[in-house]
Each structure stands twice: as structure tokens, then as C-alpha cells.
Amino acid sequence: MPKGVKMEKYRPKIHFSAEDYIINDPNGLVYYNGEYHLFHQYNINEQIYWGHAVSKDLVHWKRLPKAIAPDKIGQIWSGSAVVDEENQRMVAFFTYSEHETKRQSQGVAFSYDKGRTWEKYSGNPILTDSREDFRDPKVFRYEEKWVMILSGGDCVLLYESKDLIHWNQISSFKGNQESHTGVWECPDLFPMIVETTEEKKWVLTVSVNDGSPAGGTGMQYFVGEFDGQKFIADSNQEKGLWIDYGKDFYAGVTWNHVPKDRRLMIAWADNWQYRDYLPTSPFKGQMSCVRELKLVQKEKKYILKQLPVKEMECLRTNKHEMKNIKMGADEEWTLCDKKEVLELDISYPIEKIHAQTFGIKISTGKNRQFEIVFCKEKQCCFVDRTTAGVNPHDKFAGKYKAPVDFTQEFLTIKLLMDVSQSELFINNGEVVMSNLLFPEDFYKVKLFATGGDLVIEKSIIYEMDEIMKHPLDEA
Template sequence: MSKDLMPVSSDNRDSKGLVPRWQEPFRPQFHFSPAKNWINDPNGLVYFKGEYHLFFQYNPYGKEWGHMSWGHAVSTDLVHWRELPVAIPETDHMIFSGCALVDWRNVSGLGVEEEPPLLAFFTAFDEAADRQTQHIAYSHDCGRTWMPYEGNPVIDLNKDHFRDPQVFWYEPDSHWVMVVALPQDHKIQVYNSPNLLNWTLQSEFGPFGNTGGQWECPNLCEVPVDGHDHTRWVLKIDVDKNLIGEGSGAQYFVGDFDGKSFSHQADTDGPVARLVDVGADFYAAITWSDLPSKHDSPVWIGWMSNHQSGKETPTDPWRGAMTVPRELFLWLERGAYILGQRPVPELETLRKQCRRHSDVQLSSGDVFELGDLAPNGAAEVQFELKGCEKGQAGLALTDDKGDQVLIAFDGNKGEVFIDRRLVGAAFHEAYPAKHSCPVREQGSIRFRILVDASSIELFVEDGRYVITDAHFLKANKRLGLFAKDCDAAWSDLSVYELASIHQG
């Protein structure tokens, strides 16, 4: 059998029941997904020698969670990804989440001659001993192969839950910083090191905010404030359940960092924890290290799935995908710093044909058909919505079975939402759900919607509000505008067909 053909049930299968790879049902067309098998957290994001590296939690043996190793893909533009062989395989321990960086000055001594090494920091899970410790591996060939550090583990607290290190350079005090989670204690530890090998505990953060599940995958970074010439520090912490409904999600705190401890922004009720993304399918995002100077803001990517239904998504021969890479920014609302996310501008290179409408006005009960999606199911929709002082108005994505997902504004509640409840049989009880967030802007609201074969990413008001949800609508999908119990107007409406990153 050709490696480019897969035995998958599909409307576009050939006479032998085979469908070309990358055209399977629900296959993402402009998001990274592995050719086959299970994927979850992004790991080891680093830029080195012209390549953006994306490592990720990966099961080389099937599309269920297990045998955790680091898969690997590279890109020169954050859009088109080339999957490489497994980078760090499971040995006598699983390779859990972590980070990677360039040791430019070879302070670790793990480099060769004048060539700086890549260092990966990850949690090693010894299943037999039920212990999680922090390990290092290093690479001399641009991340293709890795060698374990002989002094592993570099941190061992004799704990069964102690994971997900992030390491970065703190320039003001010229030392390295590690943040790492104590998941069941709902704490984030901060360590310092002069050489990336020897680590000293400096402080702990937490428990604050949501503690309904385990804390995981901390990410601490300095983020610029839109319209101002200063920055603040953002600490993102994932929670594996009971955050978005009963499912997983990400919360964040804004504050200050002195290289040793993080102090959060607080109000009269205590620490302020906010949601990074109010959709069901955004988790474990981490930022790239060593970005080139053209990036003015941190850039991260997340696992576009969740811990509630992610193990049952109806995809084959893979399971799981990443979000689009997103730039981070802060904006001020009533004196509070709020985290925003924008798709990286490189994604605009995928735009193809565009259908434009300068002005569409609908009364209650009206619909306006925008036409069918391209066969690959990939599109970008932008518009400005006015009116809708009550009721609902927005965009409907519908398949040939009549199942729908609504992406819209609710004037009664003053919130934007993605509603997946208008479906027939669902693969999981958590799938038919509505995810929403209040918006400050009411008179005119700007939508940017990225639709892929099995996902929707909604960015409102240039990324001030973000909702990410998977969808599993069937074939022959089409777009339309609707107004319910209101009059509404759409202006500056653009519908772009997006090219597949798998072509060429």
C-alpha cells in the first residue's frame, strides 16, 4: 500500500476504499497534526538556525494516550510543518512535557567546540516507581537526535506529581529560571541556575485561582501592553478538569517577576485569575524560546483538544492537533491587564479566493447564504457586526446532514459564543455545549473566524476575546449569516478560502 493512501471510510475514498493522506475526514488543513497516532501537549518550542521547532507529546504506537515520547516537526514560517522522526523516545521512563532552548554560551558544558547545544528539559515519569523527576537531554544536530545528560535527574523531590518545566534566561540578574508545577498541591515552583545543571529553589506561587483540577504546564513570559511602552509578566497555568465546564482549560495571572518570585495583580477580592481561552479545546500552550528579532511579542501554540473528550475524538489514523501559533499581548480594561491573542501574520499567506460583501442587513428570522466551503473545509471569515441589541446574530456553519455550529453575538447577554448544541448524535456527552464570554464592546463588534476541517478559532476585537472549539460536522459544509429576534448588519465582510499546508 502506498504510504500516501490510508484505509479510511470517507466520501472521497477511491474504488479500493482508500483515501489520500491528508484528506481523511476531519483532517486539519492549516493546523499541525501528525500523520498518525496520538498527540497532545506541545513541547520544546525553540527557534534555531532558521527553523521553528515543535516537539510534542506523542505515542508512536497508536492513537491512544501512552508510551509518551517527544514527536518532532519543523517549520521555516510557522505555517508549513514537516514532521520528523521521534526525537526523544520512551525508555525506562516516559518523556513528559517540557521545553527546549539554545545554550548560546555553552554554560552547561554540553556543547561541542564552537557549536552551542540545544537543551531539552522534560519530566521523566517512572511508571513502576510512580515518580516524576526533571531531566535534561542535549542535541548537536539541530534537534534531530538527543543524548541524555549523565547527571539526570537534575531535580528530584521524590514526588509522584512534579512536572512540566519551562526554562528561560533572566537578563537583569544574568541567571536561568525554571518554573515547574506541583500539580496536586496547586503550586508553581521557581528555581534559579547559573549553568542550567544545578538548580536552587527560590519561591512558590499558589494555590490561587481555580484549583478544581491538577495544575500543569506553567508558562511565564513578559508580554507587551498594546498602546503603551511597558510590559507585564503573565503566568499561565493549565487545569486538567473543572475549568471550562467540567473539562480542562487554561487560567492566567498578570503581575511582576524579579527573577526569583512572581507577584500577581490583585483586587479587593484577592488574586485575579482569568481564562486564556473560553473554548473547550485550548490546553498546554507554551511560548517559543530564542525567537528571531522580527517577533515583537511572545508566540505560543496550544494543544487543540481537552482532557474531557479528547481521547474519543472520531479521527483516524491520528488523534489530536495544534492551534495556530498566536502572538500574545496585553490590553487595559478599567485598570486591569487582560491577555489577548492574535494569529501570527504568516497565516495570511494561505489566503486564496475571497468573497466580499460590503453591507448585509437582516431582520429577525432572515438568513444570508455565503456559499459552500472549499472541499478542504478551510476558510477565514471576517466581519463587523452592528445592531443586535437583543437576540442573536452571527455566522452559521452547517453540514449536509443539517447539523450546525453557531458563531455569534447574543445582545441580551452581551456576549460572543460558539454553540455546538445543534447537532444530532455526538461522539461524547461533553461535545454539545455552548462556550461564551462577555464583551465590553456592544455597538460594533469585529469578528475573525478561522474554520478548519475539525476546528473553529474565534478572535473578537483583534484577539481581545478568544474561543477555540473543535467541531465534527460532516461533508459539504456551507456558511451563512443569521439574525434571531433582532435586526443586524454586517459590514466589511470577507470570506477567504485557505490553502492546505499539505499541498506541494
């Protein structure tokens, strides 16, 4: 390789990544003056900053200089940002990992130029506690006050403030014992309107640093009521539900101040089990796509649905479509070959599924395959990346399972395949599985059915443009 050329084999093309160094949690998600801000944890030679990018459409991102730097108090860990309209400024809240005391405390900074430069509050830290885990503040507006939710390790803590500086604790929330497979991190709390009923509910999300369905880190959510003082989970939903059944979706939080009250989430597409071992250079870490959340009622419970934001459709090119095709037992069909990035949308009439198993096989190199398998009888889906390419760590290879509802009229699948990330959305986002992979060759995509036939009502495959091809105006 010529001197000075960076090896970027696994750089994603439709997901955000930093130019270099290590990123993890998204931070400070806020919409302000026509821009969506994406701050993030940015590890540069073991010094933790907030990195920064902006977008006008949630798809194409412009990387900006580092936003908030470590100082004499400590490293700059995760947090959030709000728009203080009264004072015409953005306000960022972050956790200090303190140098001397090793404790965690909360700091605040202000920006008067759309997040390009920041002034830390001279009285930092603004909030301290003796507990070992005390981090990841998410701040939002509630009526005439501000509310902060942050991690207390085995719970979340809620505070209130009138001026964004002085905070008083008002309550805490623990869920039930089954929800504590690991330490709670990166909490969020937000209202949502239930589709079809127009009922207002509150959703509380937490990231759990161990014990997810696929192993290692994952995310849970609770649905209930919030009265400005305390969150109470619905009596039949005191155990958290999993947001994603894949291995690589963590620390997800939502944007503040989004127009039309859309609820948008992005997460770190990685897992703490193997973050430092990924075969990427000069960068490590990437984000999920931006997802729009919806809340629906199903079987007396409320569940989150999540799909890529509609804005991502602008990346689609070279559409190939099939309709009303019968696939015979034990058949395989090749949909495309030699692709790096694609979107696949499939719809199966459930009553016409007679196959024992069916799904998608993606060749990723010689004797290498990424497989998505559905089983109507067992009401589930498996994603198998055991032989999908480079396995950089003994916790990386695996086969992951998620429950799937086969009682509806159609089974729908949306699959985003990037250079090194897959995101699978089942039944309009009722179930999601996100997984990294490191293929050894371009993708060759096949559909298959075993032990019986089935009908494909519609299959559409798109190639996808690159998100960094279209830079924003100078920001």
C-alpha cells in the same frame, strides 16, 4: 476502501497533526537558526516520546523523526527547550514518568545538530521531589541566569541555575483558591510590553486539568511582576483569567528566543475528557493555530489578546467581500457552500445592532449545524456544537458561553474553520473560543439576525490553502 489506504476524513488542513498515533501537549518550543521547532507529546503504543516538526514560517510544517525516546528511567513527558549560545547547542528539559518509582522527575538532553539528534545527560534525573505532581518544566533566560517554572500540582515552583544542570528552588506561586478548580499543569512565565503604555509586565500561564468554563481542561493566566526570584500577581488579578472559553485549547506554551521579542503560543486542540474517543484515524490529536499574544490594559486590568499569526494570511485564496450592508430582522444570508476550510472576518457597528440575537450558522450535514450566537443585551456569545456532527463522547456535545464587550465602536469577529476545528476570535482577540467538531458534510455558512435588524460594516470570507502542500526544504 482499497487495502493500505488510510482513512483521513477529519485530518485538519490548516492545523498541525502528526502522521499517525496520538499527540497532545506541545513541547520544546524554540526558535533556532531560522527554524521554529515544535516538539510534542507523542504516544506510540503507550510509549511516550517527543515528536518533532520544524517550520520556517509558523504555517507550513515539516514532520521529522521522533526526537527524544523513553529509556530505562521512564517515559518522556512534557517540557521545554532553550538555546545555549555559549556552548552552541539546544538544551531540552522534560519530565520523566519513572518506571519503578512512579514518581515524576526532571531530565535534560542536548543537541548539537539543530535538534535532529539528542544526547541525554548521564546524570539524569537532574531534579526530584516527593510530591505527586512535579512536572512540565519551562526554562527561560533571565539576565545572567536560567529560570525554570514547573508544576507542583496545586502551585508552580520556580528554580534558578547558572549551568542548566544544577537547580535551586527560589519561590512558588499559588494564586487564590478560586484559581484551583483542578491540578495545574504546563506552566509558562514571560515578560510582555503593554500596548500603548510601553509598561513591562510578566504573564504566568497554567493549564488546569478540570473546571474550565466549557468543562474539563482549560487555561488560565495571571499578570504581575517578576524580579528574578518570585512572581507576584497584581492585587486586582489574583484570580486567574481564562485564556480560551471553548472546550479545546490546552497545554499552551510559548516559543523561546523568537526574533523581535514576539510572544507566540500554540496549544493542544483537545480535551482530556474525550481524547481517546475522537473519530480520527490513523492519527489522534491536533494543534491550534500559532497565535501572537498582546497585552493591553482595560478597566484597570491587564488582559491578553490573541490572534492567528499574520503569516497565516499566505494561505488565503478566493476572497469574497461585502461592505456596509443592512440585514433585516429574521433574515438569513448564505455566504458560501461546500467548503472544508475557510476564514471569515466580520465587523458590526455596535450602535446599529438592533437584533436580539445574531451571528453565524454553519450547516455541517443533514439536520446538523454548528452555531455562533451573539446577544448584545446579555453581553455574551454562545458557541453551540450540540448537533454539529459526530459526537464521539457524552462530554463532547455542548453549548459554551463567553462574555463579550459591546461598549466599543465595533464588534469584530475572526473565525477559522478547519476540517475538524473551529477557532473564534472576538474583538481582535480579547475573547477566544476554540472547539473541535466532526461534520458529516461540507460547510455551508450563513449569517443571521433575529428580533431586529443590524448593519454589517464589512464581511470578508476566504478559502484557505493546505499547510502540508508546500513542504519545506529537506531538513
